[in-house]
Amino acid sequence: MSRQRSQAIPSTHAETTLTIPVVFSGAWAEASDHIVSVFDAGYDVRMEHRSVGRLTDARPMIVGMRLDEDAPLGVLQRLAHQSALSWFAWNRDDSPHLALQAYQAGAQAVLPSSFTTDILLATISRLRSSLEREHGISDGPARRHQRFDRGQVVIPEQNAVLEVQEGVLAVTVIHEDGAEVLLGLCGPGQMLVGHPEDSCSIRLVTHTDATLRVRSWDDALQDIELPQHLRARLQQMxxxxxxxxxxxxxxxxxxxxxxxxxxxxxxxxxxxxxxxxxxxxxxxxxxxxxxxxxxxxxxxxxxxxxxxxxxxxxxxxxxxxxxxxxxxx
CATH class of the missing domain: 1.10.10.10 (Winged helix-like DNA-binding domain superfamily/Winged helix DNA-binding domain)
Known part of the structure; x- marks a missing residue:
């Protein structure tokens, strides 16, 4: 299966960049391609090669820590308690010992050595949504249009409603053996919603270059045509x-x-x-x-x-x- 780029919503094609920064701490050079994808997805990406103790900003932030024996897990645990910080770890050596230590120190997720861009973006999106709920940040999907290139994996937030404006979006599911099954194609005027993170492994991939209208559920519920859109989507499925x-x-x-x-x-x-x-x-x-x-x-x-x-x-x-x-x- 060919490698596909991923794009979380919102993206750099949106009107604004996300205000919750994502800080990568430690030696992430081997994962630079994944970090570039996070930047391309519209996140405020920062690199911290020295001490996470320098992260004294009171604003909410997400920290990605590469695990090793010297990783300052105690400092992260303290910062997570004292400020609006949520963090995840990259277990580069797939060490069960380090993974357990990270979870005990409050890590919200521990990525395996061979994680994918999809997994990284989904993890960051989940932590961001959690921070928004906890701190009342209205940084969720607003009414906007976003452009995607053909072959991109679209990762909507759970409270996002997508409407295809131009192009075609494919709905697929990935089986454990890597096989991909086509569940349908959505064209202009059709609506989709964010799917919860579970074992269904459903994903959205742009079948052609596409423009999507992205709204929050609260905004979509004000649309008198929403029932017709949902009815049409259900009939199609x-x-x-x-x-x-x-x-x-x-x-x-x-x-x-x-x-x-x-x-x-x-x-x-x-x-x-x-x-x-x-x-x-x-x-x-x-x-x-x-x-x-x-x-x-x-x-x-x-x-x-x-x-x-x-x-x-x-x-x-x-x-x-x-x-x-x-x-x-």
């Missing part, structure tokens, strides 16, 4: 699940392509063209089959004149030759 539950693979493939035609269909002389790029691998992940099997079935569907394609490469689009619209938008 149920329809997608129903198509995935069909007994035969060709039925699943045609069912999901039919749903995508409802969302992204453009009239064509020979039928309905799905105007969004879907690879054989993505389709295979959605129907629970291998890419080779899906490629063979697509060939059979073309021979039976149910399906065709137009264009080639990144411009290739599926064309449904005998399609009747439904109402799952």
């Amino acid at each position: 149920e329809a997608w699940a129903a198509m995935q539950a069909r007994p035969h693979l060709d039925q699943r493939i045609m069912g999901l392509l039919s749903l995508l035609a409802e969302q992204f269909g453009v009239e064509h002389a020979d039928g309905m063209m799905i105007d969004v790029r879907i690879t054989h691998q993505q389709l295979a992940s959605a129907v629970g089959a291998t890419r080779t099997t899906v490629t063979r079935l697509l060939r059979d569907l073309k021979r039976s004149r149910q399906l065709a394609t137009v264009g080639s490469g990144s411009s290739e689009r599926f064309l449904l030759l005998d399609w009747e619209p439904h109402q799952h938008e």
Whole structure:
């Protein structure tokens, strides 16, 4: 699986930068790429290579400490009690002893040696949300528009409501073996919400360059069109699940392509063209089959004149030759 960039909300594309600083203390050079991603996500990133005892700012802050035998855990524990400081640790050597010491000193999370950018951003977002609640900071998602490049992982806060303004957002789930399953695509006008941190491993990835409207739940609840948006999203999810539950693979493939035609269909002389790029691998992940099997079935569907394609490469689009619209938008 290719490496994807991550972007937490808010980002540097938002109108303002986050006011709660994130301070990385200790030797984080090996994780510099991850730290750059935190900066790109809009956080006020600072490096403290000397003593965390210098962190006397009374404002709320988040501290990331690299664990080693000399890590000043006692100082962090004292600062966390005396000020609005929340901290996490990077267990570079995966030492159970150091991890236990960190938790005993009040660490809110201990990252393993091989943590990912997604895990780091999700950890910081969780600590930030906790500090906001505890200290009444109104730094949560406001009404704004944000731009994302194709292939970015979007990490919304739990109280964020996202509406796709332009482009397409993919909803996927990552299994323990690393397999990624496509749960649906969301286009302009469709709404999504932040998902709690649990074992579901649901994530949002920009399928194309995209612009998202980000609001808090309090703001979204003032929108008289919210019930219609949520109703449409629920119908789409149920329809997608129903198509995935069909007994035969060709039925699943045609069912999901039919749903995508409802969302992204453009009239064509020979039928309905799905105007969004879907690879054989993505389709295979959605129907629970291998890419080779899906490629063979697509060939059979073309021979039976149910399906065709137009264009080639990144411009290739599926064309449904005998399609009747439904109402799952």
